[in-house]
Amino acid sequence: MLVEVLKSFGLSEYEAKALVALVSKGTLTAKEVSEISGIPRTSVYDVMNSLLSKGLVESFGKPKRFKALNVSDIISVLSRRVNENIEILRRELSKLETEEIDVIRVYRGEMVLEKLRELVESAKREIVGVLSYIPESVAEILRRATCRLILISSNARAVENAESYEFEKKEEVARSFKNFCHGIFIFDDERTFSIFINGTQIAIMSESPAVIEFSKMVMIPVIEFMRRKND
Structure with missing residues (x-):
């Protein structure tokens, strides 16, 4: 259910699963994220890079390890994206309205x-x-x-x-x-x-x-x- 809710905020299924794994388990390597979430090893680095670009995850160290933002910050980031998308809809749809x-x-x-x-x-x-x-x-x-x-x-x-x-x-x-x-x-x-x-x-x-x-x-x-x- 949590994965489906996260998907409604624009995350892919793999991104949602990776984020849930990080929130529940803490700091993980890409390999550990793959093992816990079931994301294929061949896809996990692309997924983590995508979460990094969305500002939901931090990375550090060698080998590279990943850590999710705290829950309140995740909600803040997702809420901001939703509000931005609503504003875009309001602006662009009003241009089309006749x-x-x-x-x-x-x-x-x-x-x-x-x-x-x-x-x-x-x-x-x-x-x-x-x-x-x-x-x-x-x-x-x-x-x-x-x-x-x-x-x-x-x-x-x-x-x-x-x-x-x-x-x-x-x-x-x-x-x-x-x-x-x-x-x-x-x-x-x-x-x-x-x-x-x-x-x-x-x-x-x-x-x-x-x-x-x-x-x-x-x-x-x-x-x-x-x-x-x-x-």
């Missing part, structure tokens, strides 16, 4: 409600939603909204803090609505979140200005109609 990569994101399963919760709690100005039916799991999340919340649904009044509009429905249709939830939200005119829950859960989030504008063109007339109807 708007198209982030325009559409698909969420499934538990991540649907997790993302909805994040969007609701981070909304600053307005949330608009048009849904067939609001299950309690979604209603509980929507009640967390601290900004203006406008909902149109067969049971919009289930969310007490919303400006709610319920469309007329026949009893048979109402019963079928309770079996699934589908609809769309717009958050602060910056993101759309299309949701579908029917046993499985799936949602699509978009930050595309074109998708947001299209969604508003569809939703705003419906909201205005419902407002006139309720006046």
